[in-house]
Amino acid sequence: MQPLANITPLKPAGAIEVRNVGQIFKTTTQDVVALDNVSLDVKPGRFVVLVGPSGCGKSTLLMMMAGLRQQTSGTITISGAPIPEPDPNRVGVVFQEASLFPWLTAEENVEFPLALRRVKKDERRAKAQDALKLVGLDGFGKRHPHELSGGMKQRVSIARGLVQDPPVLLMDEPFAALDEQTRMTMGDELLRIWAATGKTVVFVTHSLTEAVYLADEVIVMSPRPGRIVDHLQVSLPRPRTYEMLSGDAFGSLRDRIWRHIRKSA
Amino acid sequence: MSAATLRRLIVIVLIALWEILPRAGLIPELFLPSLSSTLAAGWNEAGEYGHALAVTLYEVAISMAFACGGGILLGAIVGSLPRPRILIMPMVSSLYAVPLVILYPVFTVWLGIGSESKIAFASIYGFLPTMLATAAGIQTIDPQLLLAARSMGATLSQRLVRVIIPAAIPTVLSGLRVGGALVIVGVVVSEMLISSAGIGYLISRYRTILDSPHVFAGVLLVLAMAIAFNAAIKWIERKAAIWQTGTRAGQTAAEEIAPSTLQPAT
Amino acid sequence: MQSGLGVKAARVAIVVALFAIWEILSRTGIVNPRLLPSASDTLVTLGDLLQRASVRKDLVVTASEVATAFALAVPVGALIGFLIAENRYFAEVAKPLLFFAFSIPKSIFLPMFILVFGVGFSQKVGFGFFSTIFIVIMSTTTAVESVKVEHLTVARSYGATPMQTAFRVYLPSMLPVLLEALRISMIFNLTGVILAEMYASRDGIGHQIATWGENFQMKQLLAGVVMIAVIAIAFNELVRWVETRCSHWRT
Numbered sequence: 001m002q003p004l005a006n007i008t009p010l011k012p013a014g015a016i017e018v019r020n021v022g023q024i025f026k027t028t029t030q031d032v033v034a035l036d037n038v039s040l041d042v043k044p045g046r047f048v049v050l051v052g053p054s055g056c057g058k059s060t061l062l063m064m065m066a067g068l069r070q071q072t073s074g075t076i077t078i079s080g081a082p083i084p085e086p087d088p089n090r091v092g093v094v095f096q097e098a099s100l101f102p103w104l105t106a107e108e109n110v111e112f113p114l115a116l117r118r119v120k121k122d123e124r125r126a127k128a129q130d131a132l133k134l135v136g137l138d139g140f141g142k143r144h145p146h147e148l149s150g151g152m153k154q155r156v157s158i159a160r161g162l163v164q165d166p167p168v169l170l171m172d173e174p175f176a177a178l179d180e181q182t183r184m185t186m187g188d189e190l191l192r193i194w195a196a197t198g199k200t201v202v203f204v205t206h207s208l209t210e211a212v213y214l215a216d217e218v219i220v221m222s223p224r225p226g227r228i229v230d231h232l233q234v235s236l237p238r239p240r241t242y243e244m245l246s247g248d249a250f251g252s253l254r255d256r257i258w259r260h261i262r263k264s265a
Numbered sequence: 266m267s268a269a270t271l272r273r274l275i276v277i278v279l280i281a282l283w284e285i286l287p288r289a290g291l292i293p294e295l296f297l298p299s300l301s302s303t304l305a306a307g308w309n310e311a312g313e314y315g316h317a318l319a320v321t322l323y324e325v326a327i328s329m330a331f332a333c334g335g336g337i338l339l340g341a342i343v344g345s346l347p348r349p350r351i352l353i354m355p356m357v358s359s360l361y362a363v364p365l366v367i368l369y370p371v372f373t374v375w376l377g378i379g380s381e382s383k384i385a386f387a388s389i390y391g392f393l394p395t396m397l398a399t400a401a402g403i404q405t406i407d408p409q410l411l412l413a414a415r416s417m418g419a420t421l422s423q424r425l426v427r428v429i430i431p432a433a434i435p436t437v438l439s440g441l442r443v444g445g446a447l448v449i450v451g452v453v454v455s456e457m458l459i460s461s462a463g464i465g466y467l468i469s470r471y472r473t474i475l476d477s478p479h480v481f482a483g484v485l486l487v488l489a490m491a492i493a494f495n496a497a498i499k500w501i502e503r504k505a506a507i508w509q510t511g512t513r514a515g516q517t518a519a520e521e522i523a524p525s526t527l528q529p530a531t
Numbered sequence: 532m533q534s535g536l537g538v539k540a541a542r543v544a545i546v547v548a549l550f551a552i553w554e555i556l557s558r559t560g561i562v563n564p565r566l567l568p569s570a571s572d573t574l575v576t577l578g579d580l581l582q583r584a585s586v587r588k589d590l591v592v593t594a595s596e597v598a599t600a601f602a603l604a605v606p607v608g609a610l611i612g613f614l615i616a617e618n619r620y621f622a623e624v625a626k627p628l629l630f631f632a633f634s635i636p637k638s639i640f641l642p643m644f645i646l647v648f649g650v651g652f653s654q655k656v657g658f659g660f661f662s663t664i665f666i667v668i669m670s671t672t673t674a675v676e677s678v679k680v681e682h683l684t685v686a687r688s689y690g691a692t693p694m695q696t697a698f699r700v701y702l703p704s705m706l707p708v709l710l711e712a713l714r715i716s717m718i719f720n721l722t723g724v725i726l727a728e729m730y731a732s733r734d735g736i737g738h739q740i741a742t743w744g745e746n747f748q749m750k751q752l753l754a755g756v757v758m759i760a761v762i763a764i765a766f767n768e769l770v771r772w773v774e775t776r777c778s779h780w781r782t
Binding site: 363368370457465477480 | 542623628635641722729737756760767
C-alpha cells in the first residue's frame with residue numbers, strides 16, 4: 001500500500017534548482033563557453049553567495065535565474081517551475097547602482113513593479129510604505145534618487161525587489177559601488193531584512209569578506225569555462241558580528257576561497 | 266573682484282562704449298550707430314518692425330514644428346536601432362559639413378519668395394542637427410534601467426512609455442535647443458537673402474539704403490528673439506532638472522556634441 | 532571606422548538609390564523636369580561648368596577667401612582660446628560671454644560687414660573670420676581642458692621643462708580635439724564665406740549659385756549645389772580620416 005508514492009512532492013516556494021546548465025556566447029570569430037555544466041540546489045530561506053573572478057559567469061547565472069537570459073542547455077527552476085521570462089511574483093532582482101529611475105521618487109520607484117500590473121493606487125502606496133519601512137527608509141519616500149546617498153539608494157532598490165513579496169531575492173553585486181563602511185552597514189542591514197522576511201537570497205559579489213560574512217553557503221566559481229569549483233558551508237553562528245572577521249574560522253574559510261580564485265586567475 | 270562682477274562690468278562697459286564711441290565720432294555712425302539712435306529708429310518704426318516680427322515668428326513656429334518634430338522623431342528611431350544607426354549616422358554627419366544655405370535658391374525657385382520657401386529652408390536647416398543630437402542622446406540611456414524594468418516584468422510598450430520616453434526627455438530638450446536656434450537663423454538668413462517680408466527682409470532693405478540705425482534695430486530684434494528662445498529652453502531644462510540624471514552621462518553627452526552641432530554655423 | 536565592407540556597400544547603395552529616385556522623378560515627369568532636371572542632366576551640366584573659365588575663376592575666388600579667413604581665424608582664435616583656458620579667473624569671466632557670442636546667430640551681422648568693408652574680398656573674408664573665430668576659441672579651451680591634470684603632474688614630478696610639457700603632454704593630448712575643431716571650424720568658415728557671397732558679392736561660387744537661382748537656371752543651380760556638397764563632404768571626410776588615424780590618443 002503506497003498511496004502517495006507516485007505523487008510528485010510540491011517544491012516548496014523559494015527553492016532554486018539548477019541542472020546541468022550551460023551557456024555559450026557566439027561571437028563572429030569563436031564560441032565562448034560562459035558556463036559549463038553547472039548544477040546547484042538552493043533550499044528555501046538560505047543565503048547563498050556566488051563568488052569568483054571576473055568572467056566566471058556568476059552574473060550570467062544570476063540573470064538566468066531572473067529569467068532575463070536563457071541558458072543554452074540544462075534547466076533552471078524557481079519554486080518548482082522553469083523561468084522563461086522575468087516573473088516578479090517569484091523573483092525580485094536588485095542590481096548594482098543607478099538602476100533606480102531618476103525621474104521617480106523613492107516611493108514611486110518602489111511602486112513601479114506594482115504599477116506595471118495596474119495595482120490600485122492605495123494598495124500600491126501601502127505596500128511601498130511597508131517595504132520602505134522594512135529597509136529603514138520610513139519618511140524618505142518623497143525624495144528623488146539624486147537626493148539619497150549611495151546606501152539609501154540601494155535600500156530603495158531592495159525595497160523595490162521585495163515589494164511584491166517574492167520568495168526569492170537575487171542580488172547582482174548590489175554594494176559594489178559603495179564605500180567600505182557603508183558596505184559593512186548595508187551587509188548588516190541586508191542580514192536583518194533577510195532574517196525578518198525569510199527570503200531565499202542569491203547574492204553575487206567580488207568580495208571574499210562580504211561573501212563569508214553574509215552567507216550560509218558560498219559557491220566558488222572559476223572562469224573559462226565558467227564552472228563551480230567549490231561549495232562551502234559557512235557554519236559561523238548568527239547573528240554575524242564584526243568580531244568574527246578576525247576569528248580563525250572566518251580566516252580559514254576566506255583562505256580556502258582565495259586559494260581557488262588564485263588558481264584560476 | 267569676483268568673476269561674475271567683472272563680467273557684468275565688461276557687459277556694462279561694452280554697452281556704454283556702444284553709445285559713447287559713435288557719439289564721440291570715434292566710429293562712423295554708418296558702421297555702428299549709437300545704442301540710443303538704434304533704439305529710437307526701432308521705436309519710430311515700431312509698427313513696421315512689429316509686423317515683420319509677426320511674419321518671422323510665424324515662419325519660425327512652423328519650421329520649428331517640422332524641424333524639431335521630424336528631427337526628434339527620426340533621431341529617436343535611428344538612435345535606438347543599432348543597424349540603421351551604424352549605417353546612417355556617419356552619412357548624416359557628413360551631410361552636416363555641407364553649407365546648406367546653397368539650397369535656399371533651389372527652394373525659392375520651387376516655392377517662390379513667400380513664407381513657404383523660408384519654412385522649407387529653415388526646417389531642413391534645423392532638422393539635421395536636431396536629429397544628430399537626439400540620436401546621440403538616445404544612446405546614452407542607461408541600459409541598467411531597461412534591464413531593471415525587464416526584471417520587473419515590464420512589457421515592450423511599458424518599457425517604452427515608462428522608461429525610454431522619460432529617460433529621453435533631456436535629449437529631446439537638447440534637440441529642441443539645437444533645432445530651435447538653427448530654425449531662427451534659417452528663417453532670418455533666408456529673409457535676408459530674398460524675400461518681401463520679415464525682420465531679415467527689413468535688415469536687408471535698410472542696408473541697401475545705408476540706413477544703419479534701422480539695420481541695427483532689426484539686428485537687435487533678432488538678438489532679442491534668440492536670447493528669449495535660449496532663456497525659455499533653459500527655464501524648461503531647469504524644470505526638468507531631475508531628468509538630467511536619467512542618462513548615463515546625459516550632461517557629458519550634451520557637451521560632447523555641443524561644439525559640433527549645438528549652434529548655428531552662421 | 533570599424534564598419535565592415537557590407538556597411539560601406541549599403542551606404543553607396545543608399546546614395547545611388549537617391550540619385551536613381553531623382554532621375555526617375557524627373558524622367559517620368561512626376562516632377563516637372565523644368566523645376567527638377569534629371570540627375571544625369573545635372574551631372575552633365577556640372578561637367579560643362581567645370582570646363583568654363585568663369586566658374587573656375589569663381590571657385591578660385593571662393594577658395595582663396597576661405598583659405599584666408601581660415602588662416603586668420605585659426606591662429607588668432609587658438610591664441611585667445613589658449614590664453615583664456617590657461618587662466619582660471621579669465622576663463623570664469625570670459626566663458627559665459629563666449630558662450631553667448633557663440634550662441635547668437637552670426638548672419639545678422641553680415642550687413643555690418645558690408646557697411647564697413649563695402650562689397651568685396653575683405654568683406655567676405657571678414658565675415659568668414661567672424662563666423663569661424665568663436666568656434667575656434669571654444670574648441671581650443673575645450674582642447675586645453677582635455678589635458679589630464681594627472682599627466683601634467685606626472686610630467687612635472689619627473690622634472691619636465693615647460694617646453695617639454697608643451698610638446699610631450701599638451702600637444703599630443705590636444706591633437707585629436709584640435710583636429711576635430713579644425714574640421715568643424717572649416718564647416719563654419721565655408722558656410723560663412725558662401726553666405727557672404729550669396730548675400731552681396733560680384734564673384735565667387737556662392738554669388739554664382741544665387742544668380743542661377745534668380746534666373747531660374749535649375750540645371751546650373753543644382754549642378755552648383757552638387758559641386759559644393761561634394762567638395763565640402765570630401766574635405767570633411769579627409770579631416771575625419773586623419774582624425775581616426777590619431778584616435779589612439781583619445782582615451
